[in-house]
Amino acid sequence: MEIEKLKKEILCVDSLLVLTGAGVSQESGIPTFRGKDGLWKNYDATQLATPHAFERDPKLVWEWYNWRRGKILNAEPNSAHYGIKKLEEIIPEFLLATQNVDDLHRTAGSKNILELHGNIFRTRCTGCGKIEFEKKIFDEEELPPGCKECGSLLRPDVVWFGEPLDQLVISKVMEFALKCSAVLVVGTSAVVYPAASIPYYVKEKGGRVFEINMEPTPVSGIADISILGRAGETFEKMMQDTG
Ligand code: OAD
Ligand code: ZN
DSSP states (O other), X not given: OHHHHHHHHHTTOSEEEEEEOTHHHHTTTOOOSSXXXXXXXXXXXXXXXXXXXXXXXXXXXXXXXXXXHHHHHTOOOOHHHHHHHHHHHHSSEEEEEEOOOSOHHHHHTOOSEEETTEEEEEEEETTTOOEEEOOOOOOGGGOSOBOTTTOOBEEEEEOOTTSOOOHHHHHHHHHHHHHOSEEEEESOOOOSTTGGGHHHHHHHTTOEEEXXXXXXXXXXXXXXXXXXXXXXXXXXXXXXXXX
């Protein structure tokens, strides 16, 4: 069976990169971005996560992020988050690169995490650049929030479409991708770059590529083992007797 095969291989690798996307948090009740799940009040989520949308209507964009904050604060990590944390304890060299902004990997206890797309609980001032982290939901009348220091508009400290990723973060991930022996890609549609390019770098350097997703993705074509299934359920089976 494919899960057994994956388990056998993955528990033996000496350095593992795990790349996660919204599918990892789906079983925690957090909507993904694409597909019917990605709709909010008839808006396509990918149309809201843009600098243009924020310029046009900061309140609307903030309402969506505030709604997501609420969903996340009511959610708990699932077996996929905990399974990934367990892998970190077992595998000598480990890095988790997540596209998720929901902080659930940290809540589950993962340590070596790089957040490619930022964190939804951080705000960044569009004026003075001040960054703050607070796990809270804003009151409706606070939206869009302003900076206490300079009065400018605060924005979620996440990466929007058309914006560059933090150079330091992406270069650390790439450095690891080029030297690791395997990458496990979980719950991402693998269409948003540069995150989506990571499995290809690993493959090119002779590393193994593993994937867990409910549907085939562009990564499935280069994957050595591809599991079609829900991430939480798959990890539950895979990590059963690992302590
Ligand atoms: P998407 O919404 O594009 O894709 C979610 C993926 O998870 C799909 O491939 C689903 O098949 C899969 N999936 C859904 N539920 C699953 C489950 N329970 N178990 C396993 N797989 C499941 O989300 P991302 O790939 O994370 O970026 O999207 C990438 C980026 O696009 C996001 O970080 C965000 C978004 O716009 C920015 O905001 C910059
Ligand atoms: Zn400010």
